[in-house]
Amino acid sequence: MSIVDRVWRTHSDPADTMTSAARTCCQLIFTRTRGHLFASVRGPETRATTAPVPPDAEFLGIRLTLGSVLRPHPAASIVDGHAPFPVTDSGRVIIGGDDWEAPTYDNAEQFVRRLRDAGLLVRSGLVIEEHSAEQPRRRLSQRTRQRRYRAVTGLSRTAVTQIDRVNAAATMLRDGHDWRTVVEALGYFDQAHLAHALRRYLGRTARTLQAADDVTMSFLYKNDPSPGS
Structure with missing residues (x-):
């Protein structure tokens, strides 16, 4: 299995803040601004937050796959946070x-x-x-399996499923599907259930996601058909 899910790059625009959506995976972030380099690892994010954006900045991100572990900074130690990396004078x-x-x-x-x-x-x-359908060689209690899963990912399996599902929902909405299609395809109870998830995890409504002039927001990502897998 791959360690890297996606590599991305972007640069700052006139907006001085952005909405950072909930994420299940850690990311290595490298920011260059006005001749300076800043580096960090961001942990999983359990809710939408507003983050400042430095002017004249270029960003490089390496999003790791679920379960990939950077040994100095395991995911469980940086949930809803980050750990900076020192940068030498030579960069x-x-x-x-x-x-x-x-x-x-x-x-x-x-x-x-x-x-x-x-x-x-x-x-x-x-x-x-x-996530495998195969029976484990040694049967573990549900509590033990949940504890080990959280120790690796920093999140419960339920949280991973919810975050993946809302990102899939947002992608469908941006692709032009209406809320009824999204609710039916992804198993939300109704429109209110979908709206609550969008606000909590993305800080958005279905209408703003479908608007062409939506304000700055961190990247959505397309998921496996079964969220959380």
């Missing part, structure tokens, strides 16, 4: 006590492979097992 990023050349969009996956080869970034088999 190298310190992770796990070693300094690394800051990645670019073109070599981001090579950067991840170097972290993996150094043992700093690993893929946990636990999440794969939890």
Whole structure:
């Protein structure tokens, strides 16, 4: 299984804030602004928040897959938060006590492979097992499995499913589907249930998601047909 879900880049526009949507996965974020580099790992986000956006900034993001673990900063330790990485005067990023050349969009996956080869970034088999249809070799109690899942991802399995589902809903709305189609396809009880999820996890309504002039918002992402898998 891959460690990287997606590599993205963008730059700041005149807006000085953005809505950061709920996320299940950690992200490595590299920000260059006015000759300075800032680097950090952001943890899973359990709700929509408003984040400041520095002017004249370029962003590079490496979104990790669910269950990928950056050993110095496990997901459970940075839920709804982040951990900054020191940056040397020469622009190298310190992770796990070693300094690394800051990645670019073109070599981001090579950067991840170097972290993996150094043992700093690993893929946990636990999440794969939890989502597998196969019977585990050793039967564990539901409580033990939930505890291990949260230790790896920082979230409950229910939270992961809810966040993935609302991102799938938002993507469908932006693709032009009406709320009735979304409710039926994704198993929401009714329009009110969908609206509550959109406000909580995305800070949006169905109408604003479908508007062409929607204000700045962090990237939505398309999901597996079964949210949480």
